[in-house]
Amino acid sequence: MLLIENLDVYYGDAIGLKNVSIEVKDHAVTSILGANGAGKSTLLKAISGHQRARSGRILLDGEDLTQLPRYQIAERGVATVPEGRRVFYNLTVEDNLLVGATARRARSGRAERLESIYEMFPRLRERRGQLAGTLSGGEQQMLAIGRAMMLDPEIILLDEPSLGLAPLVTELVFEKIREIAASGTTMLLVEQNAGLALDTADVGYVLEQGEVVLSGGPEELRSSKAVQDAYLGVGE
Numbered sequence: 001m002l003l004i005e006n007l008d009v010y011y012g013d014a015i016g017l018k019n020v021s022i023e024v025k026d027h028a029v030t031s032i033l034g035a036n037g038a039g040k041s042t043l044l045k046a047i048s049g050h051q052r053a054r055s056g057r058i059l060l061d062g063e064d065l066t067q068l069p070r071y072q073i074a075e076r077g078v079a080t081v082p083e084g085r086r087v088f089y090n091l092t093v094e095d096n097l098l099v100g101a102t103a104r105r106a107r108s109g110r111a112e113r114l115e116s117i118y119e120m121f122p123r124l125r126e127r128r129g130q131l132a133g134t135l136s137g138g139e140q141q142m143l144a145i146g147r148a149m150m151l152d153p154e155i156i157l158l159d160e161p162s163l164g165l166a167p168l169v170t171e172l173v174f175e176k177i178r179e180i181a182a183s184g185t186t187m188l189l190v191e192q193n194a195g196l197a198l199d200t201a202d203v204g205y206v207l208e209q210g211e212v213v214l215s216g217g218p219e220e221l222r223s224s225k226a227v228q229d230a231y232l233g234v235g236e
Helices: 040-048 070-075 093-099 110-120 122-126 137-149 167-182 194-200 218-222 225-232
Strands: 002-011 014-024 029-033 055-060 078-081 155-159 186-190 203-208 211-216
Touching: 002 040, 014 029, 014 040, 014 211, 029 040, 029 194, 040 070, 040 078, 040 155, 040 186, 070 078, 078 137, 093 110, 093 137, 110 122, 110 137, 110 167, 122 137, 137 155, 137 167, 167 186, 167 194, 194 218, 194 225, 203 218, 203 225, 211 218, 211 225, 218 225
Parallel strands: 029 186, 029 203, 078 155, 155 186
Antiparallel strands: 002 014, 002 055, 203 211
16 A cells, blocks of 8 residues: 655745645555646655655555655556656667566566566557657557556556547557556556546545645545536536
């Protein structure tokens, strides 16, 4: 289980996160909703070690990750699918996937995981020798997800997986995300499309100006007038 306790993150004097506490249960999908600038990506950066917290704790299975360097956080099994995908354009599809398995924890069973990713994403198998920069946006998103899975992760952090994708491609990507979640993989999902995020989630949190203002199950959040007005477009 990932437990965020009273987390404060600052950019200079500007508040990124203020007293944020979130529980991500094992084998569940936790979604983070919020407008641009609410602190969603900051939360993922703090967990992965790309942004340091000023105070508070980030615990994975009881171990404090808050001050660990990024490579040690990855060794604990925290994998990230970053906003904008950030694949290595000049490497082949297969080399991109193998980059995800360079951590010590990921070396055992690497060939088996690679095969399972190709089974889940047949297009990646078809394009395994192709440069990643020549893939479509949807294919690059599949590649970024597959690269994260190559870590043999305890948890996957997904940052805006639908960003820049056409609706049909988005649905295909989320179909695969739900498939991975159904296999028991723990996920923390930041997603601009609130409907998709709640469709996928077991529990959700709403961030506003760096603070948690609402939390609950997906139906509870759907029924909230504040969520409807701000994120679902169904309020009056």
